[in-house]
Amino acid sequence: MDKEKKWTQLWLTYSPRQDMGNGELVKYVSFSGFDRKHPIIENAWAELVKGVEGMLGITPDIYEELSSDDIISSEGGTQLCGGLKVLRQAQGIKPEGYRLTEKDGILTLNAADEKGLLYGFFHILRQIALEKTLRNTDILCEPDNPLRMMNHWDNMDGSIERGYSGNSFFFDKGEVLVDERTRDYARLAASVGINGAVLNNVNVKDQATWLITERYFDKVAEIARIFEGYGIKLFLSLNYAAPLELGGPDSADPLNEDVISWWKDKFSEVFAKIPNLGGFLVKADSEGRPGPFTYGRTQADGANMLADLVKPYGGIIIWRCFVYNCTQDWRDTKTDRARAGYDNFIEMDGDYHDNVILQIKNGPMDFQIREAVSPLLGGLTRTNQMLEVQVAQEYTGQQIDLCYLIPLFKEVLDFRTYCSPDTDTVADVVSGRTFGNKLCGMAAVSNTGNDANWTGNDLAAANFYGFGRLAYATSLSSEEIAQEWVGMTYSNDREVKETVVRLLMGSRNTYEKYTSPLGIGWMVTPNTHYGPSVDGYEYSRWGTYHRADHMGLGVDRTDSGTGYVRQYHEPNASRYNSVEECPEELLLFFHHLPYTHMLKSGKTLIQHIYDSHFEGVEEVEEMIRLWDGLRGCIPEDSYQLVRERFERQLYNAKEWRDQVNSYFYRKSGIVDEKNRAIF
């Protein structure tokens, strides 16, 4: 931890590294085509200096104009032996992109724009941190996704909805906080390519409604300016009922002239007061939040009205698709929450204006450890789409249990939607490749808080890091990202890297094994969403059931059930509809099956439940053994902190194992073939 600060620098710690010949390439730097007074350039330069000083013990210097003539072997005395040449090159490189090449001792960074330059510098720093030589580099990096956003669910009282890392560093006691941590947050986010951040919780209530008023403009503008210096657009979550709550018209009807006029004036004021404002995120008609449905209007009516009014300012409206009936009767087996997103949004496909983006959670339920990919993704073909994932581990261990989520995100991105003959994966759709959208991309619910280590569990920072990297460069593998993160955060020591990467890479499967089986999800303690409660949501209003009885379990979403499978393009629909063809990891998401159903492994369903739950706990025990082997190779405080979380994970895993196994044994009466302890 930086001694002067109460928080760590995560992967930007910049501790000493082997030079690998990189020092020479960054000691002298020339700029061409960029205004060195531009805030982003100033910040990028400061970062480069800080990083190179920290890692290589060299202070980079500005050199007016670098050319290969300047380069003479270091034995030549006063002459340069290498340098970094930074050039603006708008053509041939996409916005926010850069090309990095090295030849004859000159490392050349051709950047499309200031952001491209910033990302290029972070690229250089990453290579130095990973102790990889920059010699012979030749790489073009362009963002796969136009928008790469963090959604913070921070409340103005300082709490964070589904936050597991302390309180907010943006808000406290109704006030907006701006301090050095704001800048460090921006540095960390920019270093992995994040270019947008929503400051406040999507559930906008009380004081947060007032963020778009004079009360908070100054402070929000300060944050916006800091973000601007790191290429991050500031977004706010909007309360759809703001007109009523802020003393405007007594309505939020999107077709009401007074309402429209109120919003028009409001946006004129807000965009004038807050620089670098990208637009707004809206959760409407969801889980008790007001919205256009309240007034008998469509979601498109609501989104378009706001979008038209922010358009003059270059603003966009990001509209969440998390709309479902959250007061379902558990007795009702026809209503299927999984259907809701698609049913609510598909009809209006094509009706959304071009600065509206629909933000769609990766699955149709809610960030479970395993669920099908949302059929809206690629189901919509004429609407801007943004993929929403949750880096905050709400259902996936709450930053107590280790769960590296990048493999899960990769699966979603790689999913073939069959929405077009080719270029049809989710990654294609949300990047704009499939349908040519300009406004689209990926958003993540953040896992940060004001804990010293930002993410509660030191290892959970890999999810923040990984999300950003993946959103910028989707083709990176989960393992590559993990290696980068470990190398930058801990060390490039082979044993450390291999061990931590192994821990990260196995963690999602392990978590799945000891929690809910085969895609059924839930079985989690209501409200807190940590720890098991097999029937916790079974008789509730949330639409999240496993339908277990003495014969079997699972939700029938086939043609003979809720018909949800038909929301997919073929051949996905038929594949999911068939017990034989359905991917086994999603079997209970799509089918209700007897405990005696035979899996491809030759095990019955019930035996699979027993076995996987015993295995899950054994794997956690193995993880702890691996972690213990690292003692002395990583900072002791990090070792201890993570060790303590692993202990809690083991306790949690055992609770899951025993409760799930006992529940199904007590219900089925079928004994474990191996006669292990079930209660």
Place this chain on the structure above:
Amino acid sequence: MDKEKKWTQLWLTYSPRQDMGNGELVKYVSFSGFDRKHPIIENAWAELVKGVEGMLGITPDIYEELSSDDIISSEGGTQLCGGLKVLRQAQGIKPEGYRLTEKDGILTLNAADEKGLLYGFFHILRQIALEKTLRNTDILCEPDNPLRMMNHWDNMDGSIERGYSGNSFFFDKGEVLVDERTRDYARLAASVGINGAVLNNVNVKDQATWLITERYFDKVAEIARIFEGYGIKLFLSLNYAAPLELGGPDSADPLNEDVISWWKDKFSEVFAKIPNLGGFLVKADSEGRPGPFTYGRTQADGANMLADLVKPYGGIIIWRCFVYNCTQDWRDTKTDRARAGYDNFIEMDGDYHDNVILQIKNGPMDFQIREAVSPLLGGLTRTNQMLEVQVAQEYTGQQIDLCYLIPLFKEVLDFRTYCSPDTDTVADVVSGRTFGNKLCGMAAVSNTGNDANWTGNDLAAANFYGFGRLAYATSLSSEEIAQEWVGMTYSNDREVKETVVRLLMGSRNTYEKYTSPLGIGWMVTPNTHYGPSVDGYEYSRWGTYHRADHMGLGVDRTDSGTGYVRQYHEPNASRYNSVEECPEELLLFFHHLPYTHMLKSGKTLIQHIYDSHFEGVEEVEEMIRLWDGLRGCIPEDSYQLVRERFERQLYNAKEWRDQVNSYFYRKSGIVDEKNRAIF
């Protein structure tokens, strides 16, 4: 509702009544042997005046000395036609008792002391309210229980633990409240014979720890003086760790000299500053509260130390027996929470000093709708015992659902403990009749709050009323008490009385039918304790399990199970140990039985579960029909308020029915013989 107040007067509304010849008997009143300036006498007189004025339109007057010579028929002109003669008579009447006789127009109240007089006046007012003639009265009333206490679980922030009637009227925002409602509370409590009240929650934390300090003395003393005027001793709940938290010694070890010395000084200060202080209630070593076990001492060590120190001031220590392991492993079937109270307290029987009272919950678990009677009651034979019941409907409908609890309390009081050859019921034990204790009685967790109607549901006031009446006169029947309450609160109209009494009298059985079956208890939503969650506590640390599997359910507490039955005297132990002899309503409390077990009714256990749950809901529907028939006969606002609660009760009852039935159907696979809807 009294127009000048924001709260009602409940059964002391004193609305006009038929005279029944009572007016003549209370118009003139003479006192002999009492100091009319005594606060209790002043209050009693004011109450009589208020009541008689309100109900009969007559203002009672003081007459110096009444004798039968004064009595002449009303046609005789200026002479009196009757009167009330109040005499002190210490001999032949127990403390707090009175004799009321009428002869030749003179109603004579012989009261043992001021409290007896106060209770006598309330007796007279009750008869007037019930429109019963006082002519030919000849009744001796003496309290069955020396102590008749209300325990308020009010917190100093104004919240009430397990409160369902608004916030506290004793505390708010860390301050002690004293206002007109304090007096009205005392009047209501005294009117039913309550003679002690614990102001603050047994879980004493934060500010409440400071109630025994200068910070709060003045206000607490004010309340104590108001209470004193109504014969109510004030008690406080004590934080056993107070020495540590109030800056005393760094220990709460009851054998530590510094600790003893600290408490000695503290009590000297507290008793000097707070008049009318009866002593303290202590919850130690329970649910996270500190206690003597923390220091390796016994419960007796802890209680006796405090008791010895309060003895010089006439104080008593009431020590709760709610001590159990609240971090049980659900996998552990040997540990039985039901055993804990007995196991923790029986060995020290006889070691508690004579101003210690052990306060014992009616059942060994926690105020369920049906559980066995605590084996500590009568198990202890050389220790002062107080029966604790819960008038607050924590597990019994939370003052939304109607649940008249007096029949439950009566069952407990009538329970034969066999602790002695005769005079062995719980009522005998806690009244002191069995073992000759002087300090003993009954305590109730209060159901009051600052709602206008005091108890949330208007009908829930019958439980407060009934508890007080029962504690004073245990031989009253549940029905008599209900009739009194209805007559005083609503009207003596026969239809109103019959209907409301019927609603009250059936309500406990109805509630039981639609909730957990045959004494097993729980199956309730964790934490809130309202509404069903069959497995809600099944895998938790609270020791409250039903152990249902695909074959059957119930907790085996017999010789072959946890052995809990042996905590009872014979023949109870053998009776409970036998499936055949065990009272059927407690069958699952004592036995684990298959769903196919045949009950005496000729139904299987599973069919009983189905049937009783359907019946429960039908009975609620019938209750609503009955209530609707009262519209126009009772005040409309009361009709509406209760009607709304009944709607919520019906919703709740259906949830219970469907969740419990579906749960057991899904587990057993056994269909309902009548093929009703089970999900």
